[in-house]
């Protein structure tokens with residue numbers, strides 16, 4: 115099964131002004147902690163610093179890429195949520211097998227109603 119190439123983008127933008135920024139709120143430290151937690155969980159996913167998501171008032175922010183979940187107002191306690199989300203992408207829960215053989219399906223009671231015949 116092919117593995118999707120995913121990474122975690124962490125905004126580390128530092129803006130020393132009245133405007134908030136993820137970097138000033140400790141996002142670089144969160145990125146290091148996340149990297150460690152992912153390694154510990156056996157999920158060697160790259161954690162990549164980026165400039166800004168444009169959602170500075172909600173930071174610190176990070177996102178699973180490409181196109182994955184966006185995490186706002188991050189802190190150390192919530193990093194496990196990110197690890198769980200990555201694990202769910204890499205190791206999705208197994209889907210129950212669907213039996214397409216009509217004989218086996220009828221033995222398991224999972225056959226289509228239209229295949230049953232009754233003697234009236």
Ligand code: FES
Nearest residue numbers: 125136167169170
């Ligand atoms: S500074 Fe992090 S989203 Fe803008």
